[in-house]
Amino acid sequence: MSLLVTGSMGIDTLETPHGRAVDVLGGSAVHFAFGAGIYTRVRLVGVVGDDFPAAMRDVLASGNIDLAGLETRKGSRTFRWSGKYTPDMNDRETLDVQLNVLAEDAPRVPAAFADSSVLFLANTHPALQRQMRAAVPGAKLTVCDTMDLWITGQRDELVKTLAEVDGLIINDGEARQLTGCGNLIEAGEAILRLGPRFTVIKKGEHGSLLLTGTSVTALPAFPTRQVKDPTGAGDSFAGGMLGFLASAGKYDDAALRRALVHGTVVASFTIEDFSVNRIRSVTRAEVDQRARQFTEMLRIE
Amino acid sequence: MSLLVTGSMGIDTLETPHGRAVDVLGGSAVHFAFGAGIYTRVRLVGVVGDDFPAAMRDVLASGNIDLAGLETRKGSRTFRWSGKYTPDMNDRETLDVQLNVLAEDAPRVPAAFADSSVLFLANTHPALQRQMRAAVPGAKLTVCDTMDLWITGQRDELVKTLAEVDGLIINDGEARQLTGCGNLIEAGEAILRLGPRFTVIKKGEHGSLLLTGTSVTALPAFPTRQVKDPTGAGDSFAGGMLGFLASAGKYDDAALRRALVHGTVVASFTIEDFSVNRIRSVTRAEVDQRARQFTEMLRIE
Numbered sequence: 001m002s003l004l005v006t007g008s009m010g011i012d013t014l015e016t017p018h019g020r021a022v023d024v025l026g027g028s029a030v031h032f033a034f035g036a037g038i039y040t041r042v043r044l045v046g047v048v049g050d051d052f053p054a055a056m057r058d059v060l061a062s063g064n065i066d067l068a069g070l071e072t073r074k075g076s077r078t079f080r081w082s083g084k085y086t087p088d089m090n091d092r093e094t095l096d097v098q099l100n101v102l103a104e105d106a107p108r109v110p111a112a113f114a115d116s117s118v119l120f121l122a123n124t125h126p127a128l129q130r131q132m133r134a135a136v137p138g139a140k141l142t143v144c145d146t147m148d149l150w151i152t153g154q155r156d157e158l159v160k161t162l163a164e165v166d167g168l169i170i171n172d173g174e175a176r177q178l179t180g181c182g183n184l185i186e187a188g189e190a191i192l193r194l195g196p197r198f199t200v201i202k203k204g205e206h207g208s209l210l211l212t213g214t215s216v217t218a219l220p221a222f223p224t225r226q227v228k229d230p231t232g233a234g235d236s237f238a239g240g241m242l243g244f245l246a247s248a249g250k251y252d253d254a255a256l257r258r259a260l261v262h263g264t265v266v267a268s269f270t271i272e273d274f275s276v277n278r279i280r281s282v283t284r285a286e287v288d289q290r291a292r293q294f295t296e297m298l299r300i301e
Numbered sequence: 302m303s304l305l306v307t308g309s310m311g312i313d314t315l316e317t318p319h320g321r322a323v324d325v326l327g328g329s330a331v332h333f334a335f336g337a338g339i340y341t342r343v344r345l346v347g348v349v350g351d352d353f354p355a356a357m358r359d360v361l362a363s364g365n366i367d368l369a370g371l372e373t374r375k376g377s378r379t380f381r382w383s384g385k386y387t388p389d390m391n392d393r394e395t396l397d398v399q400l401n402v403l404a405e406d407a408p409r410v411p412a413a414f415a416d417s418s419v420l421f422l423a424n425t426h427p428a429l430q431r432q433m434r435a436a437v438p439g440a441k442l443t444v445c446d447t448m449d450l451w452i453t454g455q456r457d458e459l460v461k462t463l464a465e466v467d468g469l470i471i472n473d474g475e476a477r478q479l480t481g482c483g484n485l486i487e488a489g490e491a492i493l494r495l496g497p498r499f500t501v502i503k504k505g506e507h508g509s510l511l512l513t514g515t516s517v518t519a520l521p522a523f524p525t526r527q528v529k530d531p532t533g534a535g536d537s538f539a540g541g542m543l544g545f546l547a548s549a550g551k552y553d554d555a556a557l558r559r560a561l562v563h564g565t566v567v568a569s570f571t572i573e574d575f576s577v578n579r580i581r582s583v584t585r586a587e588v589d590q591r592a593r594q595f596t597e598m599l600r601i602e
Binding site: 017087088182183184185186203206207209215216217218219220221222223224225227254257258260261295297298299300301 | 318388389483484486487504507508510516517518519520521522523524525526528555558559561562596598599600601602
């Protein structure tokens with residue numbers, strides 16, 4: 001099944017306890033695409049400025065990514081984010097954000113992408129997410145992400161968007177903020193009442209929670225001692241989930257639970273190195289092996 | 302297999318977002334005993350003052366607990382703790398501690414308890430833990446807990462104790478403090494180098510981590526919307542684990558993994574009400590049913 005992602009593409013500068021990365025490839029759509037690309041070819045819709053380095057374009061082109069929807073806008077500058085992680089890497093401080101081209105018109109979905117079956121609307125203005133959704137009329141599965149900015153500032157728009165999607169993948173703090181529920185199961189149930197058929201609440205190093213109308217699944221993160229840079233873990237988690245679902249062609253509860261394992265495992269590779277340095281070379285055999293190791297760990301007779 | 306616990310017994314006053322409990326039964330040995338008592342009869346060794354209410358003694362006597370090791374010391378007062386939880390209940394502030402009888406001589410292990418097979422040394426001075434260990438020479442499995450006070454103030458004594466026990470059950474913050482490792486798997490490995498054959502790192506609502514020399518198991522907490530009072534969750538977690546192990550009579554890796562599930566499930570009952578109000582009436586059938594539900598949730602084909 002064809003998979004399309006729209007979201008941010010950017011140039012990141014960041015510091016973790018393991019080092020500093022200056023002007024590296026980042027953005028939600030990029031991390032998603034490398035995670036999902038392990039499973040299936042990904043149609044990427046995004047926009048960068050004419051300052052976007054050729055070397056980064058080469059990295060994208062080296063992935064399992066169709067770049068027909070990548071617009072390079074003349075006279076505009078690429079989105080930039082700069083941040084620093086706390087010593088335990090469970091939190092980060094944003095030092096600088098330059099929206100640049102992300103504050104301009106959205107990129108267009110190419111006509112050739114309009115038949116995509118699975119659609120991931122990475123974090124952006126919820127009205128824009130609906131506009132993107134409308135450009136892919138035949139999507140069988142539409143999943144979105146969001147953030148505090150829209151939860152507090154564009155709540156009505158976000159509620160409209162949630163009524164139109166099949167799934168919401170969101171982090172724990174945002175789930176609490178969106179629903180006003182401190183307990184994450186209650187938060188997940190409140191999200192389902194807003195429209196989505198399922199929701200995944202990501203808890204970073206503490207794992208994730210999947211709620212469908214009929215089941216609750218809590219999983220730990222994949223236990224690892226190798227954590228170099230958490231940037232993009234959540235986006236590649238979504239990429240692993242949706243890449244797996246698109247390649248499986250099924251979206252029932254059992255498939256969603258298997259996809260949750262794959263999201264977990266893909267994120268565990270992403271954090272092993274800065275930017276997309278690790279995830280871009282991960283193979284399907286590697287994720288399958290780690291997924292087996294993970295499900296074996298959780299199988300208690 | 303006979304199971305003995307030594308630890309604190311006390312009178313708690315506490316406040317959570319769900320209410321306030323004044324002068325209720327508490328203490329590490331008490332919460333442990335009710336958790337373990339679901340699986341096997343528990344020999345409790347502890348000391349209270351002559352102010353210990355008859356009603357609390359009745360509650361203890363109603364449990365699956367042998368009180369021959371409960372000393373009521375004339376002229377002394379019972380240990381008291383008072384605290385208040387944060388709105389998300391992931392942290393708490395201690396408002397008052399009165400050590401009282403806990404600052405005096407330790408209770409004696411009755412001669413009839415010296416043949417106990419499984420021994421849990423709840424949190425106390427590590428030298429005292431070794432003294433208790435010596436009073437049960439035939440113990441096949443000895444597990445202890447500890448806290449920041451001893452990690453920072455009695456490190457040498459604690460290291461000696463750890464060299465003599467089979468297992469350490471500890472919370473995540475203390476594991477980091479004890480080992481200096483931020484990553485919990487590295488912390489667990491550092492603990493094993495100090496002597497224990499296994500260690501369990503408890504992460505509260507985020508689950509737990511079991512390390513043996515040959516395996517790492519990460520489990521989520523049992524997903525629940527019913528959290529009224531987290532007090533005693535960690536002690537009853539240890540009680541569920543050791544009660545299960547004592548009743549199974551096996552301590553290999555497979556048994557430890559099953560025990561981890563039972564600790565998780567027992568803790569999920571404890572937090573449903575204040576003090577021991579919920580856990581004291583839980584049956585083996587109820588924990589077995591919830592354990593099946595939990596392992597089914599974690600079985601992803």
